[in-house]
Amino acid sequence: MSLAGKVAFVTGAAQGLGKAFSEALLKKGAKVEAFETVISCFGGLDIMVNNAGIANEHNYALMVNINLTGVITGTNMAIDLMNREKGGRGGVIVNIASTAGITPEAYFAPIYTGTKHGVVGFTRCWSMNPYIAKMGLRFACLCPAFTDTQILCSTITDYPEDAQKIIQQVGINKVETVTEGFMQLVEDNQCNGAVMVITAQNGIQYHRKPHGISRM
Ligand SMILES: NC(=O)C1=CN([C@@H]2O[C@H](COP(=O)(O)OP(=O)(O)OC[C@H]3O[C@@H](n4cnc5c(N)ncnc54)[C@H](O)[C@@H]3O)[C@@H](O)[C@H]2O)C=CC1
Ligand SMILES: CC/C=C\C[C@H](O)[C@H](O)/C=C/C=C/C=C\C=C\C(=O)C/C=C\CCC(=O)O
Numbered sequence: 001m002s003l004a005g006k007v008a009f010v011t012g013a014a015q016g017l018g019k020a021f022s023e024a025l026l027k028k029g030a031k032v033e034a035f036e037t038v039i040s041c042f043g044g045l046d047i048m049v050n051n052a053g054i055a056n057e058h059n060y061a062l063m064v065n066i067n068l069t070g071v072i073t074g075t076n077m078a079i080d081l082m083n084r085e086k087g088g089r090g091g092v093i094v095n096i097a098s099t100a101g102i103t104p105e106a107y108f109a110p111i112y113t114g115t116k117h118g119v120v121g122f123t124r125c126w127s128m129n130p131y132i133a134k135m136g137l138r139f140a141c142l143c144p145a146f147t148d149t150q151i152l153c154s155t156i157t158d159y160p161e162d163a164q165k166i167i168q169q170v171g172i173n174k175v176e177t178v179t180e181g182f183m184q185l186v187e188d189n190q191c192n193g194a195v196m197v198i199t200a201q202n203g204i205q206y207h208r209k210p211h212g213i214s215r216m
Helices: 016-027 035-042 060-082 110-127 150-158 160-170 175-187
Strands: 007-010 047-050 091-096 137-144 194-199 203-206
Touching: 007 016, 007 035, 016 047, 016 175, 035 060, 047 060, 060 091, 060 110, 091 110, 091 175, 110 137, 110 194, 137 175, 150 160, 175 194, 175 203
Parallel strands: 007 047, 047 091, 091 137, 137 194
Antiparallel strands: 194 203
């Protein structure tokens, strides 16, 4: 996908990964906008990034609301705006999960892990829907491991021994590497259903789809 003139919306873009994703999209000529203005100012939406997330095992209702319900709500709103059959222009929806959405290594954070598994399953399920081709939509999921942003600092503060033990084994991603992977998902029109895993040890990789009936 050429990004020149495309309209993007990134949730949680004030800092961290969301900010880096927005800057990378802007650099390639996309317009990154607030939801209220995407239709009135730009006539539509091409790229939706459900990025906002928190790590707070103590307030699990809030975390489920932001990490999972927020992604579902953002996806539903984006589908309505982007659906070609309803006057939209089609496009891509990228949901930000985590390696915690694939494997349960962050054992001290079962609820966070549950929300991110939900994001991976939700995104994969949409990507398997045979009707999305007519809607002009594709779906992808980004699963970084520990990355150098505020959410990681607060995790280390909350779980100093447990988090440090795992981080010492697996390392910390750079925001730039995660942004590079994110841009691949946005720009590669062939990658519907991609679940990209990014780790400090192995860099950018794709997670295989679990076995099932193959439709796509
Ligand atoms: N940094 C890391 O180690 C990893 C982060 N992630 C995920 O990446 C996403 C971005 O996180 P980071 O940039 O790393 O952390 P961050 O803490 O720097 O940024 C989180 C962003 O989400 C926003 N946010 C939180 N609650 C919100 C709400 N109710 N409404 C709107 N925005 C809200 C914050 O304002 C902030 O801009 C999250 O979904 C996180 O779970 C995934 C894997 C690794
Ligand atoms: C944990 C909850 C709090 C905050 C957010 C986190 O920073 C982030 O979302 C959580 C990431 C959790 C990562 C857990 C494990 C990471 C594992 C690896 O990086 C493993 C890398 C390579 C494995 C080598 C191999 O077996 O092939």
